[in-house]
Amino acid sequence: MATFATSEQLLVIIDPAARQTDGESVRIAKDVLSAGAAAKMCLPDDPEEFARALSRRGSRRPVVIGDDHALLRAVTQLYRERELAGCGLSVVPVGEASLAESLGVPCGAVAAARAVLDGTERRLDLLVDDSDGVVLTELAIPPARRHVPERLSAAPWYRSLVRTLNPRPVRLAAVPSPGPARLRVEVDGETLVDLAHPVEAVTVIPTTSGTAAVEVRPLSVGAEATPLRASGHTVTVTGPDFRYRADAAVSGPVRKRTWRVMEGAWGLVLPSA
Incomplete structure (x- = not known):
C-alpha cells in the first residue's frame, strides 16, 4: 500500500456525463482537490478525448x-x-x-475528494478476458433484467448521458432477461457444468486471494437446485451466443470467452484505515 503527499501533482479528468448530471458536485470536488494539491483539470468532450488525456498524464x-x-x-x-x-x-x-462504493470509495464529493488527497492505494485483483475486457467486481451470465425509469428516460441529462456512453442511437427500453442457457463452464480446465445441463445463472467474482469464486445455478425443476461452486485462476464459458454483464457494462453475444485472474493488478486510492 502507498500513501500520497498533497504536494503530488494530480491530473483530474472530469467525465462529460458528470458535468451534465451534477455540476455542483463536480465544482465541489474541483475546489477540494485544487485546495489540497497541484491539480490540472481536464474536461474531455467524449470517450476518445478521455482516453487521450489519461494516456498523456505524464x-x-x-x-x-x-x-x-x-x-x-x-x-x-x-x-x-x-x-x-x-x-x-x-x-x-x-x-x-x-460499483465505486462497493469497492470502498466514499460517497459524497467532499469525502471522496479528501480520500484522493489523504488516502492509501490498495492493490486489488482483476478479471481480464481474451478481448482485453476487465471485470472489477462481478461477472454475470446472463445479464440481469434492467429497466430505465420513465421519468429518467424523459430527462434531457439522461438522454445526453446515454449518448455520451454509447454514440449509437439506443432505445431506452427494458432489457429482458433471457431464458435458461446451455453453457459449458470450465474452471482451471475442469468442467463444472456442460452443455447438456441448462443453467439459470453463472457468476464469477474476483476474490482477494488471487482466485475467482465461480457459482453456477442449474435450472431448477420443482425443488431448488443446489448451486455448483468452484474457485480457480481461469474461467472459460462456451455456449450458443450468450451475453454477459461485467460490472456495469453488458457485452456480447459471444460463443466463447475466457477470463483469468490478475492478482493485485490495479491500485485504487481509498480512505486510510
Missing part, C-alpha cells in the same frame, strides 16, 4: 470525476496500455456509483 496521478462507466473506462484504458500496475487510480463518484 507523472501526474490520475483522478477521475465521474460515474461507474468512467471508472471502468479508465481501468480498461490503463490495462490496454499495460500501465495499470504502475498507476494508482483515484475516483470521485458523480452519478451512478454503486
